[in-house]
Amino acid sequence: MAGAVRAPVMLLLFKSPSLSLSPPFLSTAWGAIMISVTLILLFGEIIPQSVYSRYGLAIGVKVAPFVRVLVWICFPVAYPISKLLDFLLGHGHIALFRRAELKTLVDLHGNEAGKGGELTHDETTIIAGALELTEKKAKDAMTPISETFAIDINAKLDRELMSLILEKGHSRVPVYYEHPKNIIGLILVIIFL
Structure with a gap:
């Protein structure tokens, strides 16, 4: 030092x-x-x-x-x-930033801040989200089960149901057995154009 x-x-x-x-x-x-x-x-x-x-x-x-x-x-x-x-x-310490200071620094480097930064809006959003991960709980990122679109295991996968799945626009649709809280699997939705 x-x-x-x-x-x-x-x-x-x-x-x-x-x-x-x-x-x-x-x-x-x-x-x-x-x-x-x-x-x-x-x-x-x-x-x-x-x-x-x-x-x-x-x-x-x-x-x-x-x-x-x-x-x-x-x-x-x-x-x-x-x-x-x-x-x-005393010996000097390496300059470390606290989480809030890092978020402010990222905001300053965002090109939307008008200060000539080179980070795009998406990049600043991703970095800010990563900095907030330790403060988040799984329930903060999840949609409540009552608001999800899920289908019954015994439902017939016909054109009408497939149209409904596409209309909802989710990439994964939970599949339940007997009760919507009893999730047993997922349907992966892939759309080919």
Whole structure:
């Protein structure tokens, strides 16, 4: 976990001198503040954020050797600082999302949310349904027996009954013996066009 702290410490070690050295080269105090803040915001925050949000992986691959050299250069200072921070603040934890946070994240990535997400409505519905599975019971997903369409084992499978089955539109029709709650099997309905 110290490696996770070392990289930000290394970046801060290089960023701090560059921020501190910019004002002395300017003449007036207000001018120094305005110009240094503008330059820092523009070149240290705004431009990198906009570029790296789109091409972060490609840029990261290209500058990885340079960053590795910087890590080794900063190691003698960054490592003790990271160990001290780990000792004082405790080891960092991996960012895990709670179920509600994951559902919100999926909603944000849905393309219907209007935020440019790439998940379709069906995908967001499936993911949200999967996230709610632990809260569901079997009875929540089932249709009450009183509302189901079922046929008696002794019913004659003629055109009229087959038309009724097709009209109901179910893919599986329960078959009962003597009483509708005594289900003994299913009829699988396959329609060939």
